Amino acid sequence: MLLSECLRSWPSVPFILVLLLSSLISVDAYFVVNQPGSSTSWKNGSPYPVTWTLGLQDGIDTFDIEITRLSRGGIYFVAKALPITMSSLNVVLEDVPAGDDYFLICMNSTVGRTYSVSSRFSVTDANATGSNPSPASAPTVTISGTPGPLSHFAQTFGPSTNGVARPGWPGIRNQVTAITVAVGAALIGGVMVLY
Template identity: 55%
Template sequence: MSPTYPARVLSLLLVLLTSLSVHAQYFIVNQPGASSTWKNGAAYPVSWTKGLLDGIDTFDIELTRLSQDGLIYVAMNVQSTYKTLNVLLNDVPPADDYFLLCLNSTHGITYAVSSRFTVAAANSTASQPGPDSAAPTVTVSGAPNPLVGFARTFGPEANGVRGTVGLGWEGQAGGVLAVLGAMLVGAVVTIW
């Protein structure tokens, strides 16, 4: 006969364990702004501000339009240590309803959406902030096409391994508490 556990005890343990893994996410796209106009043939900076201990090590950047289906895949696995990424547009259809998405495309988690901005033809007179010379540049070409992958995929930083040294004492304490909680649950289940 297997032991039965009161629903309140199991619910309390579930809430306790999930609350240990929750952390605030703070991610804002600074550029492009609402009045930005990007023209084809020029590079423009994409800049963001993100939380220090939000747990986001890498993210993906996609370009989308409000009135059209489809995405233009800009960059995958952008390291959170970057503050800016330059985007060079080639033959992207001009329109005034573009947005940049910062997300985890594998898990479908959106971290931030930029303000609505305009993409103009190459012969327009649009001139916005110039590219950041210290940031990498990604070249994006053409209209949305589901068969075309990301324009650039960044490699993992430090072999993709993240230790507990950079987590700070809050992250380390949360990890230790989660392990202790799992051990306690295991002990209760074994004894019961």
């Protein structure tokens, strides 16, 4: 009943078409940073595991890991071009300033696309009390000092596909569909305005 009433009124036709066509755009992304968690505290000089979970059809071949703070400018470039076959990485901080406002970011730094951000965690001095976690059976990357604008990634894992998430049609399918929906809605709206 509601659909038949909507179909009879011309002004709602573009809305219905946009709604139907936009359902063709698939969203497969699922990327979660498991560690560090919200109650995690990293001590300088100790290896800490960074773990993540990726979706099966998220279109990501490689990604980069960075660490940043809320209260201070600067980014620690941890690792570049981590393959999706990895699920963990150990990070050792050396002489990194203590604070409780650190975040780990998983992203594609080539195009500036952020995939996931960890919970807020803290960093303490090397002589602070607390237990050291057991590192994961994964490569270890060491970060030291304060972030600088000319810093490089501490570790590069492998060549990426030129910054392209998926080459060919699978990589541009969602963009082409979205552009087609927008152009189609604009054309229909223009025709309706003229008539």
